[in-house]
Amino acid sequence: MDLKVDYAFKQLFGNEKNKDITVVFLNAILQKTGRNRITDISFENTEIPGEYMDDKQSRLDLLVVTEADEWINVEIQFTNKYDMVKRSLYYWSKTYTRPLEKGMAYSELRPVIAINILNFTLFHEMERFHTSYHLYDDQRQTKLTNMMEFHFIEMSKLINDWKRDQLDPWNSVLARWLLLLGMVDHRKGKVYDDIYHELEEIALTDESLRETFQNWEELSSTQEQRLKYDSRLKQIMDEEAAKREHELRMQALDKREQEMDDREQIVKVKEQEVNEKHQEMKEKQQEMIEKHQEMKEKQQEMIEKHQEMKEKQQEMIEKQQEMEEKHQEMEEKQQKIEQKAEQSAKMAIARKLLKEGMEIAFIADSTGLSRDTITDIQDEME
Incomplete structure (x- = not known):
């Protein structure tokens, strides 16, 4: 024993x-x-x-x-x-x-x-x-x-x-x-x-x-004593086994509670992270809204400047067109002056040739004036 x-x-x-x-x-x-x-x-x-x-x-x-x-x-x-x-x-x-x-x-x-x-x-x-x-x-x-x-x-x-x-x-x-x-x-x-x-x-x-x-x-x-000893020993071992089982269950329960606490802590941390990210996204969204508003205002400003430039461009086109018309008019006038000057020069040459007694046909070929025009000049000279 x-x-x-x-x-x-x-x-x-x-x-x-x-x-x-x-x-x-x-x-x-x-x-x-x-x-x-x-x-x-x-x-x-x-x-x-x-x-x-x-x-x-x-x-x-x-x-x-x-x-x-x-x-x-x-x-x-x-x-x-x-x-x-x-x-x-x-x-x-x-x-x-x-x-x-x-x-x-x-x-x-x-x-x-x-x-x-x-x-x-x-x-x-x-x-x-x-x-x-x-x-x-x-x-x-x-x-x-x-x-x-x-x-x-x-x-x-x-x-x-x-x-x-x-x-x-x-x-x-x-x-x-x-x-x-x-x-x-x-x-x-x-x-x-x-x-x-x-x-x-x-x-x-x-x-x-x-x-x-x-x-x-x-x-x-002694058999009787041995039986009582074995009975007491079994009781002790059963108590130890029950106690050990209880300790294991308590350890498992503590482990589960710890795991739940850890999970709860993880959830809290993740929730905090989500809240922080949400707040961060909210701030970024607000920042984007402000930037968007700023861009919108700049865009509006650009539209207004574009419109202003467009109006100026239109004004310049109109001025350019006006200048072109004036230039065209001046060119036409110049052309008329030149035509008149040329016509006058031809007529002067025709008069000179008529004075020199040249034939009308020769004068027409030389000056490019029509015979009728030369005839009129001749009549006017006579």
């Missing part, structure tokens, strides 16, 4: 017939706290009632009272249920205030030592597998009271120390007893044979350890 399963732990260390090995086990844990060695214990009811009627009941794994009238509560946690420090404080407070429920005085309150054996890592910032805590003054580090004491034992760190050859179970009683708890790891389906052989060899000279081995083997081989 894996002794880190609470049922197996209780059957071995919470049994009246095994009281002697429980005392040795507790002394191994408390040996460095300065307390007197425990010589005898009595087992107490592990039920812790709630403060009010509707409060849930709690059950401690192991609760003993020493001959020095000190309470020792041992909790073994196979599965990480989280908030372990707060759970330990809660169990301590319920154990500490138990006498008050019977109407006893404050002076009759007993010291309570809480021992937590954990099958997981709790304090990731520390390498030590065994840590203890008390109430101290912040500056002088003086202890306020011995009424409160907490121990946390992290089995994963213990096994790591063993693998690194940093444990000496021959000279450390605590190491040998904790290695006994860590020797079987049901979750990994593993038995550490090297630990077994070493402890088996130590047990040849350690009567308490040898007795514990025998009781452990007897407990593991």
Whole structure:
């Protein structure tokens, strides 16, 4: 049986017939706290009632009272249920205030030592597998009271120390007893044979350890105990599986929520981009409208200038036409003058030739005047 399963732990260390090995086990844990060695214990009811009627009941794994009238509560946690420090404080407070429920005085309150054996890592910032805590003054580090004491034992760190050859179970009683708890790891389906052989060899000279081995083997081989252990182990594993399933579902839900948040953020960003683009397009459209209006005004101005140029051009055409008409008229006049001058010159030549007694036919051929015109000139001369 894996002794880190609470049922197996209780059957071995919470049994009246095994009281002697429980005392040795507790002394191994408390040996460095300065307390007197425990010589005898009595087992107490592990039920812790709630403060009010509707409060849930709690059950401690192991609760003993020493001959020095000190309470020792041992909790073994196979599965990480989280908030372990707060759970330990809660169990301590319920154990500490138990006498008050019977109407006893404050002076009759007993010291309570809480021992937590954990099958997981709790304090990731520390390498030590065994840590203890008390109430101290912040500056002088003086202890306020011995009424409160907490121990946390992290089995994963213990096994790591063993693998690194940093444990000496021959000279450390605590190491040998904790290695006994860590020797079987049901979750990994593993038995550490090297630990077994070493402890088996130590047990040849350690009567308490040898007795514990025998009781452990007897407990593991008893069919009724085995069935109850298997039932409890199945319950633990089912709880772990349900918890893991819940964690996976929560992770999936968180992932979906994150994805939805991311999508919503993307939508918001895109919406912002669309709004910005829309605003930009609106501004560009307004700019285009203004440019279009400006172009329209320029176009109108150009039309007006074109019209003005057209009118000027028409005016120039009319002036040119007028000048051409005047030029034509002048040319006609010039032509008439030239014709008259030519006619006068011909007639002058004709007169001269007539005076010289030339024939009319010769004169007509020479001047190009008609015979009638020459005859008229002749008559006019006579």
